[in-house]
Amino acid sequence: MSRKQQLHRPGPPPGPPADDTGCAILHVDMDAFFVSVELLERPELRGRPVVVGGTGARGVVAAASYEARAFGVHSAMPMSRARRLAPHAVVLPGRHDRYRAVSAAVFELFHAVTPLVEGLSLDEAFLDVSGALRRLGRPAEIAARIRAAVAEQQGITCSVGVASTKFVAKLASTRCKPDGMLVVPADGVLDFLHPLPAAALWGVGERTERTLDRLGLRTVGQIARTPLATLQRELGGALGRHLHELAWGRDPRPVVPEARDKSVGAEETFDTDVDDPAVIRRELLRLSERVGARLRDGGHEGRTVSVKLRRADFSTVTRSRTLREPTDLARVIYTTACELYEASGLERVRLRLIGVRVENLAPAGTAPRQLALDDIGDGPPESAGGGTGGAASVDDWRAAERAVDQVAHRFGRGALRPAALVRPAASGGPRGASDGGPREPNGSDGKRRG
Known part of the structure; x- marks a missing residue:
């Protein structure tokens, strides 16, 4: 049995309700x-292997149905390999605006239960329901309510782990997938943990797993029974103590609500390597538009703009600049990204991937603004296709971009766009998997999809 199969094999069959006393943490x-x-609009595909991700030559799997996983397909896998493993699978391009909308509706359900919601990604969260017990019942009852509400209101299923700690709750949800619920009693944590493979512990990657295997430590229970000093000698002080604590079920971390995004970014992998600066600038504009829209949708502004430039040989260069004031304007992000690209010395170097990211985020409108001379009569930046417009203030641009947001919310992203992005992309253009979509296998923002 493979490492992945060990971690995702089904949990125990349903039995008498487990004691959920003290188990106020839900994953x-x-x-x-x-x-x-996707299956909400394509119900005829239910029961068939379905893969969502980039459809180009360098596409990456973003998610796979359980029927596709039976063939060995998983997220972050190159799409070319997924097609070889499951040649009859239906491959669908990602629609990330749609996924964010469904995610937002699901999180509204979570917040109706408790304000203590810690989102980990679009599709998973920790909830501390200790304050909702008197109103909604026991933790397992609350978990059942959430599962029913998600299914009824959104038409999709979720799995819920109920435990006394975040670590155990997450393990429990993994082992009851799909469409299940598993309660791990507070006094049964060690009975649950100790038979699990060592790889179930957070912090055990393939390299650490090989070290543990060399030591004969193949289960969580074996790690727990190993002296702390031995673990620290073999694995290092911090990792050794970390695994020792988890192996005994100790995880004191609280659920942290409304964890603020540290950055917002988007990136594109080209179907063929590109060394045309005009094409690169056009894609920087496209990415800046997406990043600006996501910042405004999330109510954020950021002070640091960075670009990622990956060469054909996979070596990656990043450049960043901190602005005088935070921004959520695509115009400002694009201008800065172009300047960083031009200063990188890679304008005639073949690139396979580019990315734009805004960091050092804060809630929009909270930072003091200083009026500068170049804020008045400052025309738009030169577009990717050339040409400039008339004078416009920062407020004018902000109003214009928010008007575009309103059109996008009503008619879909792309209904209104800069003229430079209307022209057909040059040969070797991007495959369109960005702002949270499929990435290079070694790219950022990756996550296992449950």
Whole structure:
């Protein structure tokens, strides 16, 4: 049995209700989220292997149905390999605006239960329901309510782990997938943990697993029974103590609500390597538009703009600049990204991937603004296709971009766009998997999809 199969094999069959006393931590994980959302509009595909991700030569799997996983397909896998493993699978391009909309509706359900919601991604969150017990019942009853509400209101399923700690709750949700619920009693944590494979512990990657295997430590229980000093000698002080604590079920971390995004970014992988600066600038504009829209949708502004430039040989260069004031304007992000690209010395170097990211985020409108001379009569930046417009203030641009947001919310992203992005992209253009979509296998923002 492979490492992945060990971690995702089904949990125990249903039995008498477990004692959920003291188990106020829930981990809710949507089942094959991207695929589940797609099947809402393609119900004829239910029961078939379905893969969501980039469809180009360098596409990457973002999510796979459980039928596709039976063939060995999983997220972050190159799409070319997924097609070889499951040649009859239906491959669908990602629609990330749609996934974010469903995610937002699901999180509204979570917040109706408790204000203590810690989102980990679009499709999973921790909830501390200790304050909702008197109003809604026992933790297992609350978990059942959430599962029923998600299914009824959104038409998709989720799996819920109920436990006394975040670590155990997450393990429980993993082992009851898909469409299940598992309660791990507070006094039964060690009975649950100790038979699990060592790889179930957070912090055990393939390299650490090989070290543990060399030591004969193949289960969590074996790690727990190993002296702390031995673990620290073999694994290092911090990791050794970390695994020792988890192996004994100790995880004191609280649920942290409304964890603020640290950055917002988007990136594109080209179907063929590109060394044309005009094409690169056009894609920087496209990415800046997406990042700006996501900042405004999330109510954020950021002070640091960075670009990621990956060469054909996979070596990656990043450049960043901190602005005088925070921004959520695509115009400002794009201008800065172009300047960073031009200063990188890679304008005639073949690139396979580019990315734009805004960091050092804060709630929009909270930072003091200083009027500068160049804020008045400052025309738009030169577009990717050339040409400039008339004078416009920062407020004018902000009003214009928010008007575009309103059109996008009503008619879909792309209904209104800069003229430079209307022209057909040059040969070797991007495959369109960005702002949270499929990425290079070694790219950022990756996550296992449940």
